[in-house]
Amino acid sequence: MNQPLLAHATETMAVGSKSFATASKLFDPVTRRSALMLYAWCRHCDDVIDGQTLGFNSDINPQESPQHRLAGLRTQTLRACAGEPMQEPAFAAFQEVALAHGIPQQQAFDHLEGYAMDVRGQLCHTFDDTLRYCYHVAGVVGLMMARVMGVRDEAVLDRACDLGLAFQLTNISRDIIEDAEMGRCYLPLSWLEEAGLTLENYAAPSQRAALAGVAQRLVLAAEPYYRSAQAGLRGLPLRSAWAVATASGVYREIGVKVRRAGTDAWARRAGTSKLEKLGLLVSGAAKAGASRMVSSSPRPADLWQRPGASDGHAAAAGLPEV
Structure with a gap:
């Protein structure tokens, strides 16, 4: 079990969503780990689009356009869903959850479409x-x-x-x-x-x-x-x-x-x-x-x-x- 990844995901939840952080402690350990990992990926995607640094965001380039960052999120998510080796912590976290629980790839891309709507100013x-x-x-x-x-x-x-x-x-x-x-x-x-x-x-x-x-x-x-x-x-x-x-x-x-x-x-x-x-x-x-x-x-x-x-x-x- 990747304990540093779990620790970072836990910290991301504690800072990013105090409301859900309280409730997440009630899950059994296995479910809680997966919920935290999934949240960390969602938070990371949000931060990347907004150019923020709450989650796994040490490599954000503020000079990149939101469209370019969105394209990067899609590429990395596709690789994670395909089971390719992931170096980026947020996508390694998502990959673990997606493969373990059979999360449909389309649902991950449906979520990214929400950020695309923001990028388009829809x-x-x-x-x-x-x-x-x-x-x-x-x-x-x-x-x-x-x-x-x-x-x-x-x-x-x-x-x-x-x-x-x-x-x-x-x-x-x-x-x-x-x-x-x-x-x-x-x-x-x-x-x-x-x-x-x-x-x-x-x-x-x-x-x-x-x-x-x-x-x-x-x-x-x-x-x-x-x-x-x-x-x-x-x-x-x-x-x-x-x-x-x-x-x-x-x-x-x-x-x-x-x-x-x-x-x-x-x-x-x-x-x-x-x-x-x-x-x-x-x-x-x-x-x-x-x-x-x-x-x-x-x-x-x-x-x-x-x-x-x-x-x-x-x-x-x-x-x-x-």
């Missing part, structure tokens, strides 16, 4: 567009994480994707101003228009009241996906169900804080305290236990459906086979 005109972006950056990560937990049932995978969508909708609501400062907007432009806002003025301090309404709408739109994900807990091993229920509770609470804060939602980054996380650990345990005693219910038909839920994934996603 805007979300409708809520469906926002959900498609959420799928690429987080929903497909839910699919890969579920496979790490041993899930192969398509219905349970749907719920895992729903949780990723809910997480990302929450993240978007929390980070609206921070994203705007980077020149990025993931809000549906149609929602901005309905609130009397434009792409040019929505982040202005004078527009906080209208923007708070849009953020609250986004938080509420995440709720059906959180509920759907909770119905999938029974399809996970008990310790994994506890970890997932806890992570869901932490992220959901962040959304609640954004909604309640109104115009002050972006005065400081919304998060949960150690005491709140402790309470959510207990609540997560209760939800995981209760999930063993309830029967499954059909996934609501009006929820956004992930691309390629059965066959024809690449065609449905609008992406080439890789």
Whole structure:
């Protein structure tokens, strides 16, 4: 076992996602290692595109264009999926997870498409567009994480994707101003228009009241996906169900804080305290236990459906086979 690689992945998680770092400690050791390795690869790809240095990023060349860096991520990911010897730690980590758990190559490339959308500066005109972006950056990560937990049932995978969508909708609501400062907007432009806002003025301090309404709408739109994900807990091993229920509770609470804060939602980054996380650990345990005693219910038909839920994934996603 590559202990330095695991140590670096653990540190990356601790710094990059305090919310999920807490929940990840609940996994059994084997699952936790794979979850950390997968997260480290995702974080590395994000950092490479943004030119940051949180994860395995010592070799980032700030002079390279984002397009060139994206091409490098695709090449290295393809090599990792093919089982070629990997020297780069982030891709060695991903390769270990992908080969051990049979992660479909297309899912890795679906995730990279989320970064490609950022590189292209692609805007979300409708809520469906926002959900498609959420799928690429987080929903497909839910699919890969579920496979790490041993899930192969398509219905349970749907719920895992729903949780990723809910997480990302929450993240978007929390980070609206921070994203705007980077020149990025993931809000549906149609929602901005309905609130009397434009792409040019929505982040202005004078527009906080209208923007708070849009953020609250986004938080509420995440709720059906959180509920759907909770119905999938029974399809996970008990310790994994506890970890997932806890992570869901932490992220959901962040959304609640954004909604309640109104115009002050972006005065400081919304998060949960150690005491709140402790309470959510207990609540997560209760939800995981209760999930063993309830029967499954059909996934609501009006929820956004992930691309390629059965066959024809690449065609449905609008992406080439890789």
